[in-house]
Amino acid sequence: MERARSVKIVGGVLLALLAVCWMLAPAAVAAETYKIGGLFSVTGPASFLGDPEKKSMEMFAEMVNAAGGINGKQLEVVIYDTEADPTKAVSFANKLIHSDKVLAIIGPSTTPATMAVIPEVEKANIPFISCAAGNKITLPVKPYVFKTAQSDIQAVATIYAYMKTQGIKKVGLLCVDDGFGQSGKEQLLEQAAAYGITVVAEESYGKTDPDMTAQLTKMRLAKPDAIVCWGTNPGPAIVARNAQQLQLNIPLYMSHGVASPKFIQLAGDACEGIMLPSGKIAVAGLLPDGQHQKPVLMDYIDRFNAKYGSGVSGFGGYAWDGMNIITQALCGTNGDKAVLRDRIENMKGLVGVSGTFNFSAVEHNGLGSDSFVMIKIQNGTWALVD
Amino acid sequence: MRVLANVIGYLLVGSAILAVGLWVDNYYYFQLLTFIGINTLLAVGLNMLMGYAGQISLGHAAFYGLGAYTTGILGVHLGWPPLVTLPCALLVSGLVAWLVGRPTLKLHGYYLGMGTLGVGMIVHVLFREWSSLTGGPSGLPGIPTLSLGPLEIPGGRPYMFVVWGVVLVSFAMCQRLVHSRVGRALRAIHFSEQAAAAVGVDTARAKLQVFVFAGVLAGLAGFLYAHMVTFVSPSSFGFLVSVRIVAMVVIGGMASIWGSLFGASLLTMLPEWLHVFSEYEVLVYGLILVVVMIFFPQGLTRGMLDLYERARRGKTGSGS
Incomplete structure (x- = not known):
């Protein structure tokens, strides 16, 4: 009996939900x-x-x-x-x-x-x-x-063009193993030659890996002029921290995937000096006043x-x-x-x-x-x- | 009585599909029904394993994905027609099920769950990492549409008929299996594996057979999915998909072939209906699943039958 009553209550609740459904459903919309x-x-x-x-x-x-x-x-x-x-x-x-x-x-x-x-x-x-x-x-x-x-085509072009002005010739790549990292890596490899850059090391890491010391240590042996890390939070923040702990002293570049305040929060003082390409929105306030995109x-x-x-x-x-x-x-x-x-x-x-x-x-x-x-x-x- | 009820079931489902096909003219509904059909195939296969033999699998999406990727890779890279890739897809998913089933089916309870979970994860990682073959995380586009020789079967109405034809045939197969010697052996294993072995059931063999059968059905579902969407990516075959298939079986009703149809239909259509709740959609979805599990712990099919029985008994009781 107790059971039958609770079944009735549930039935009632479901019916009420259904009624709410109908009311919330958009009324017949004018074709105009x-x-x-x-x-x-x-x-x-x-x-x-x-x-x-x-x-x-x-x-x-x-x-x-x-x-x-x-x-x-x-x-x-x-x-x-x-x-x-x-x-x-x-x-x-x-x-x-x-x-x-x-x-x-x-x-x-x-x-x-x-x-x-x-x-x-x-x-x-x-x-x-x-x-x-x-x-x-x-x-x-x-x-x-x-x-x-x-x-990624434009992001990679932006990084490489800047590296060229800095005289960087050899880079090491550290990419996350998802679609974002895959696509970034393809572009980084494809465009390197056009900017006179050689890729001397290629490593990858898992999206949820807690430590990238091994990859960075291996990369140090290849003696790159700069390291490019391609991923979205939180991986790149761990890379930044590991690089600081190892005292790599190799310039670290990141992708636009971390161009959000979250990255600075995660990496703390380890992210000091890191360079990355970003849509202008992250730095909109810093753009000069005459810049056409600023308004x-x-x-x-x-x-x-x-x-x-x-x-x-x-x-x-x-x-x-x-x-x-x-x-x-x-x-x-x-x-x-x-x-x-x-x-x-x-x-x-x-x-x-x-x-x-x-x-x-x-x-x-x-x-x-x-x-x-x-x-x-x-x-x-x-x-x-x- | 049982045979009659089943015949009525087939007629009802068949005529419902036919009616939709003849009177509705909206590609979206055809596609929704096609997805329900594909999910039903997955659920009914897993139901044979879970409901009848009592063996849990948390990696069923792996076989689904193997079927889809096999036909996709052969179609895209080698240009093989679907008629040739179909047996390959079934063979690959069946073979992997056999290889995996031999050692893992020796496990019981939670350990079997963990074992199959691991298999699902490994296969998912393969789809993601073997980029040269699978297209990596961003997926494999350009899979040809289904064609049987010169006969093209595009998405929409014709595809829906094909998928539901396959579903009804597989239902018939499952039903034959359940009421055969193998089916009885499976139910005996579910009740007590030792007792089954004691009365002469080759339990290891029976379990392996039903595992491979479920794997092949999932491979078939994968084949149908790949040629419907013409694109596959790893996220369609991840752990959550395995969980969703298990949910379809449990919600629909364990050890019930028609229950798989209910479970698959409900879980496929719920997100579409619940769209009106926008931000609260997930909440309502969860609520419905919880309510079903609390009041119909044996699944919707069993629960409905119980309600019907009680109502009838209540009526005759008050009459006398």
């Missing part, structure tokens, strides 16, 4: 809106990417709608959480395309999820702007696929902080730029996807958070190496290197 889809890893291992991206996309839509929308039509964003799972990303991409009937899609946040979605958007001819970094996304160029995140950056940072308090990063900027590109291209297209695509492809000189976008038929990322600046950690904060 432009629908844009978003696929971000809001939860899960890549939530540090997806969460600011989702917030930035919503913020941009609110801003456009408050200003009267596009050609009198309001923007409507439909965002799904991929949890960085390619299977979920594919499923939700098709939901966006076939059920929600969106005009364009922004995201996913990670390279594998993006690669999984690409065949679907290509089949459906939906303009698609990825927020992931992998070079494979836009190489080779696919008609409907664009991306706003900087590539865009300051505007984005102010808006984000005003609405969400903190947590502004370059990652949210990928989605912000994506929305910016789509809405600019959308004006006067009447929602024709093929025209929208052509307009994105022909867009030139659009100043965004990540850099200046110049798209063309052979370039669907559109960023140049000026999307990065070299920065140095000095007295526990970022400083521009010139």
Whole structure:
């Protein structure tokens, strides 16, 4: 009897939940809106990417709608959480395309999820702007696929160009064994010769390894002029600490993967003097006043902080730029996807958070190496290197 | 009675799929049903192992991934057609299951769980690190779509029919197996391995057989997944995927073939339904799983049947 009663209670609770579902479900929406889809890893291992991206996309839509929308039509964003799972990303991409009937899609946040979605958007001819970094996304160029995140190509070019001015000839590479490290290593090896640099040592470490002393000791024997470490937190912070403990006295370079205050926090005084390429957002306040990207950056940072308090990063900027590109291209297209695509492809000189976008038929990322600046950690904060 | 109930089950599922195929025209629903079918294959295979033979496996995603990567690698690097890569995919996942099963099935309880967990991790690391073959962490794109000779089967409606055809055939196979001598032996092992051995069941052999069978079914699911999505990456075959398959079996109901269908459908569709809760989605998802486990510890299928039985008994009781 006791049991039957509890079953009834549970049934009641489930029914109530269902009722809440119905109420929360968006009421029939007027067709007089432009629908844009978003696929971000809001939860899960890549939530540090997806969460600011989702917030930035919503913020941009609110801003456009408050200003009267596009050609009198309001923007409507439909965002799904991929949890960085390619299977979920594919499923939700098709939901966006076939059920929600969106005009364009922004995201996913990670390279594998993006690669999984690409065949679907290509089949459906939906303009698609990825927020992931992998070079494979836009190489080779696919008609409907664009991306706003900087590539490792530009990050590596920025580091090597700076090294050349410092007379560095031999480097050792220490890369994490995930997609980010893999893609970085490929670029570091490929571009070295063009800058007169030879790679004398190549080591890797696991994403969650607690100590990299062995790799650094081995690397010291190869006598490189500098060490480049390619990874995201927390690995590079451990590398910095280990290098300090070993008193390596070899200049240490990092990737843009650690261009966040978290890295300085983790590495403490061991990160003093470390150099890395970074999107301009980390050093926006330090840019000279006449710099053309500064107003865009300051505007984005102010808006984000005003609405969400903190947590502004370059990652949210990928989605912000994506929305910016789509809405600019959308004006006067009447929602024709093929025209929208052509307009994105022909867009030139659009100043965004990540850099200046110049798209063309052979370039669907559109960023140049000026999307990065070299920065140095000095007295526990970022400083521009010139 | 049992046969009749099963025939009704097949007819119901078959006609439901047919109805969706004929009356719905939305690629998204076809794809959702395809994913449910693939997950059902995974769950029913693991259910044979866990529900009937009582052997836990926390590394089932490894065989799923082996099937997907085998057909993907052969298709992308060597250009072999799916008709040729299908037996290869089944062979590789079956062979690995056999190699792994021989030593690990000697373990019991937690140790078997740990052993299979380790296998899952090793295979996952292989997918990630063997970049020249698997494309590394960022995945392997460009897998051809399914074709049987000159007959192309693109994603969407046709693919859904193929996957569900396979699911129903595998259901029939599992049912034959459960009610055969091997099936009885497996249930005996579940109850007591010593007792089973004492009455002459070759327990090691029976366990290995069902482990390989589950591995091959998972390989088949992997094959279907790879040609549906045309892209594979290691994150689709990690530890959490193994856990999700176990959850499908447990939620649906152990030792119940139709339970696997329920479990797989529920766990595949829940995230889609719960989307309206946005930030609280994960919370509600967890809540539902907890409620199901507390009130239906033997899974949904058994729980529903119990409720039905009780309701009927209550009615006749008050009538007399």
